[in-house]
Amino acid sequence: MSSDVPVDLKYARSHEWLRVGPDHVGVVGITDHAQHELTDVVFVELPDVGRKLKAGEACAVVESVKTASDIYSPASGEVVEVNQAVVDDPALVNRDPYKGAWFFKVRLANPAELSPLLTPEQYSAQIQPA
Numbered sequence: 001m002s003s004d005v006p007v008d009l010k011y012a013r014s015h016e017w018l019r020v021g022p023d024h025v026g027v028v029g030i031t032d033h034a035q036h037e038l039t040d041v042v043f044v045e046l047p048d049v050g051r052k053l054k055a056g057e058a059c060a061v062v063e064s065v066k067t068a069s070d071i072y073s074p075a076s077g078e079v080v081e082v083n084q085a086v087v088d089d090p091a092l093v094n095r096d097p098y099k100g101a102w103f104f105k106v107r108l109a110n111p112a113e114l115s116p117l118l119t120p121e122q123y124s125a126q127i128q129p130a
Helices: 032-038 084-088 120-127
Strands: 016-020 025-030 041-045 058-064 068-072 077-082 104-108
Touching: 041 084
Parallel strands: none
Antiparallel strands: 016 025, 025 104, 041 058, 058 068, 077 104
16 A cells, blocks of 8 residues: 555545544645646635535635646534645645644534545555556
8 A cells, every 4th residue: 555545544536635633623624636637736726614524525626736636525514614724834744644634623514424524545556557
């Protein structure tokens, strides 16, 4: 398995990661693979606190020097916090995608809906070159 795929996370096919805490609040960001594909991130727009999200809904935007990409919520729930640090310093996404550059926290509406998310092994297989 690739060393840039932490084993304590769940993954969406669209390259978001989710870390679920014991309080049923999930932390969401984009994977190391995604930030490498984007190259230099120059702008991040996050959802508003209090926004209700559905799994798979576009809820944030990341712009790099070469493209803009929608970020999708890997789970349904209410946004309870956003990471102002990535808005103030978008390059943080390139430097620290799994720790400092999380995007938002969502209080999970239905933890059972996490089952379609990928395991680290499944995500590693998805991003392996053919």
